[in-house]
Amino acid sequence: MKHFIKKVGIGAAAAMSVAAGSVYAAVGAEATAALTEAGTDVGTVGTAVLGVIIAAMAFKYIRRAL
Helix, strand or coil: CCHHHHHHHHCCCCCHHHHHHHHHHHCCCHHHHHHHHEEEEHHHHHHHHHHHHHHHHHHHHHHHHC
16 A cells, blocks of 8 residues: 555645646746846845854854953
8 A cells, every 4th residue: 555655645736746847838938027126135135144144143152251
């Protein structure tokens, strides 16, 4: 029974990946460009937040050392 469930799961995952690929192909060029730009913006904001967290940790470390 375990092997059957495993085979069915693999088949379902393959079918879903094919379906997801065809759905993504239907997205317009404007939407793709907007998603790419949003991804760049998220990366920029994430880098800024990470920088602030590192600065706060460094400040805390320096205060503790003194």
